[in-house]
Amino acid sequence: MKRFLNVLVLFCLPFVLFFVYGMFGYEKSGGDLNRLGKISISEHYRDTLLANDTLPKLWTNFSEIDRNLEKGPIDVLIIGDSFSNQGTISYYNFLASIITLNVFNFDYNAFNLGDYYNPIQLLFGIKNSGLIEEIKPKCIVLEIVERNVIEHFRNLDHNLQIDKAELKDRLYSPVIEPLAFPVRTFFNDIVLYYRYGFFYKFNDHAYESQVYKLAMSDTLFSSGIDDLIFFEKDLINMHNTITEQNIELFNxxxxxxxxxxxxxxxxxxxxxxxxxxxxxxxxxxNNRHPKNPFFDILRSKNKTYDFIDTKTLFMPYLEKGIKDLYFADDTHWSPIASKIVAQELNKVIGQNE
Structure with a gap:
């Protein structure tokens, strides 16, 4: 029996060490790329970035308008995607802190708008129904992440109507979150941490990861890693949608x-x-991927709308070596970029008053 136990311990020990090392080796910082790519980044990475950003909530969520969409006035209405869902570190909260107008954000997560929420479609829908004329904001900020611009516009139903009653019906009621499976997630994370970590040495997306990892010439993040990590759709949608014709149609x-x-x-x-x-x-x-021409093409088009050229806005900061414009561990920009965008929006809105 003793011999059997010794053999069992010897058999199990490598597996135990495997998971213990992985448990301490894979730090979870909370970013979506850290989670998807199993790329270890200190759990304290964001602490310094967020330490000085302690603004209270200064904007109003669209869903909070008395739960019947009748409160106002709405001066600035933000309609966007996950970049417009960053809470107190968002550009619209910083905007609300420096502008005298009321800032409202369409909090799409509070509504059942389907699996593929499209901010362009939402704006067209409330325009077609007459709701936008009823609430009549002074200006609308339509925010879209670059990789989804063409796809969202291409899938647009120009005649769809979304009225007040439909939005009210689509408001989510509070629900009890389903139970998670932390044990299953833990083992899956450790296995992928080792697998991706090994394959990243030979391929910039570990052959199967949704996250790319490429070496950078400058240190532009304070995360402790010198690589750029980004979501695969940055490349996929660039190849599939970014053409002169598509951008012309969008414009x-x-x-x-x-x-x-x-x-x-x-x-x-x-x-x-x-x-x-x-x-x-x-x-x-030694970038093996093509350059994304989206902003170069769109910048050249004639526009009657106000266009915030965020890439041009951010480039001087990168050239000065400013770190963490975007979170190292995430697809989204950080409070540093949010403040820059808020200041530019304040300037553009002020020019139109």
């Missing part, structure tokens, strides 16, 4: 939308958030 569509909104006294501001790959592509060592 024409925004011009037409702006004309309709201007006729009822509303100013349209289009805010495209650069993909992380696009923002940092010039700093990648």
């Amino acid at each position: 024409d569509g925004m011009n037409m939308l702006n004309k309709e909104l201007e006729s009822i006294g509303i100013n349209l501001i289009v805010l495209v958030c650069p993909d992380k790959y696009d923002m940092y592509q010039d700093y990648i060592v």
Whole structure:
């Protein structure tokens, strides 16, 4: 029996050591890329970045308008995606802290809008139903992440109507979250941490990861790693959607939308958030991937709407070596970039008053 136990211990020991080392080796910082790519980044990475950003909530969520969408006035209405879902470190909260107007954000997560929420579609829907004329903001900030711009516009139903009653019906009621399976997640994380970690040595997306990892010429993050990590769709959607013709159609569509909104006294501001790959592509060592031309093409088009050229806005900061414009462990920008965007929006909104 003793011999059997010794053999069992010897058999199990490598597996125990395997998981113990992985448990301490894979630090979870909380970012989506850290989670998807199993790339270890200190859990304290964000502490310094967020330490000085202690603003209270200064904006109003669209869903909070008395739960019947009748509170107001709405001066600035933000309609966007996950870049417009960053809470107190968001650009719209910083905007609300420096502007005298009321800032409202369409908190899409509070509504059942389907699996593939499209901020452009939402704006067209509330315009077509007459709801936008009823609430009549002074300006609308339409925010879209770069990799989804063309896909969202291409899938647009120009005639869809979303009225007040439908939005009220689509408000989520509080629900009890389903139970998670932490044990299963733990073992899966450790296995993928080792597997991806090994394959990243030979391939920039570990052959199967959703996250790319490429060496950079400059240290532009304070995370302790010198690599750029970004989401695979930055490249996939660039290859599949970024063409001169598609960007021309999008720009024409925004011009037409702006004309309709201007006729009822509303100013349209289009805010495209650069993909992380696009923002940092010039700093990648021996980059085997093509450059993303999206902003170069869109910048050259004639526009009647106000366009926030965030890439041009951010480049001087990168050239000065400013770190962490984007979170190292995430697809989203950090409070540093949020403040820059808020200041630019304040300037553009002020010029239109």
